[in-house]
Amino acid sequence: GRVLGHELAARGTSADVVLGLTRGGVPVAFEVAKALRAELDIMVVKKIGAPFSRELAIGAVCPDGSVVTRSEAVEELGVSRDYVEREIAALSLEAREAEGRYREGGEPLGLAGKRVVIVDDGVATGATVEAAIRSARSRGALRVTVAVPVASLYAARALEGVADSFAALDVPPDFFAVGQYYDDFSPVADEEVRALLARARRSRSTGEAEGREG
Secondary structure, eight states: OHHHHHHHHHTTOOOSEEEEETTTHHHHHHHHHHHHTOEEEEEOOEEEEETTEEEEEEEEEOTTOOEEEOHHHHHHHTOOHHHHHHHHHHHHHHHHHHHHHHHTTOOOOOOTTOEEEEEOSOBSSOHHHHHHHHHHHHTTOSEEEEEEEEBOHHHHHHHHTTSSEEEEEEOOTTOOOGGGGOSOOOOOOHHHHHHHHHHHHHHHHHHHHHHHHO
């Protein structure tokens, strides 16, 4: 996250809000937000997994109903429309419930007219990040940048055509999975997500207070 943040700052990337995809993207986004002096918030995105392999993403859904499906994967795998529709309904509810737990009653930051950077720990198919982009745009984001430590070539090409700007520290030609590029890829706990959001809020409050005093 620190390296990614410094790279974005060096490129002259400007941001008002950095959105970390839960859960793994939040620790990365926390460091990016510090480097860019931007506000931190979360984006809950639930992956629609194939029936025979939940880890294989055939789409993704956000709490506000923003949905992306990989139609080519759905057709190639022979996944039924009924299955996809059931998953969208169930996962939309899960996403809303998860968002409430993470925010602990707090409201999401407004994105209207804001420059937004969406951060994840890496992208394989790009479906979850694309859903997040759609959600940010539906909330009025002025400009959407996607920034990740590592991405597959497939995802990089797909997201470059959807986001206003795309940045990855590494796009290896032999990409297999995000986890292979981490020394420690253990799951991020819900408690850590809440703690990082709380730290960001305290930092924002301190900065606003200092600004008023100045």
